[in-house]
Amino acid sequence: MPADNLSLRLEVENLYVAHHGWLHTWLRRKLGCAHRAADLAHDTFMRLLARDEPLELLEPRAFLTTVAQRVLANHWRREQIERAYLEALALVPEPLAPSPEERAVLLETLCEIDALLDGLPVPVKRAFLMAQLDGATQTEIAATLRISLATVKRYLLKAAAQCFFAMKLE
The missing domain is CATH 1.10.10 (Arc Repressor Mutant, subunit A)
Structure with missing residues (x-):
């Protein structure tokens, strides 16, 4: 692992240890669901690990809030796409409806197109x-x-x- 990646990993680890509980509580208040809050807190820290440059934070909670708000917006956007997809699927006659596996692939493709x-x-x-x-x-x-x-x-x-x-x- 290159030194830069190790440095970033340690920064994120320290941020996680110091602020994960706070972030989870903040997200739980926003979502009203501890399980979804846990998932999005995880996604927030995964997004930080995917960065190329070091964090160098002066205000860690403000930074985490900004990143988490983007993760939350993506989550709501995906839910909106999924709802629209399921509504459209409800109009398809049963024999022509895609399998659960095909539905998952189609939904993922729709989300990728939306992101593009x-x-x-x-x-x-x-x-x-x-x-x-x-x-x-x-x-x-x-x-x-x-x-x-x-x-x-x-x-x-x-x-x-x-x-x-x-x-x-x-």
């Missing part, structure tokens, strides 16, 4: 999803969103570039 499109304006995301998931034509997207065909093309190109370059960075 993060930061794009809502109309750009909507146009892209209409084209990719609904199979809508550019003309149909233009009519539905009440925008020009040129704007649809620009939106689709912008979303595709966002996905392509995000995937290239991984």
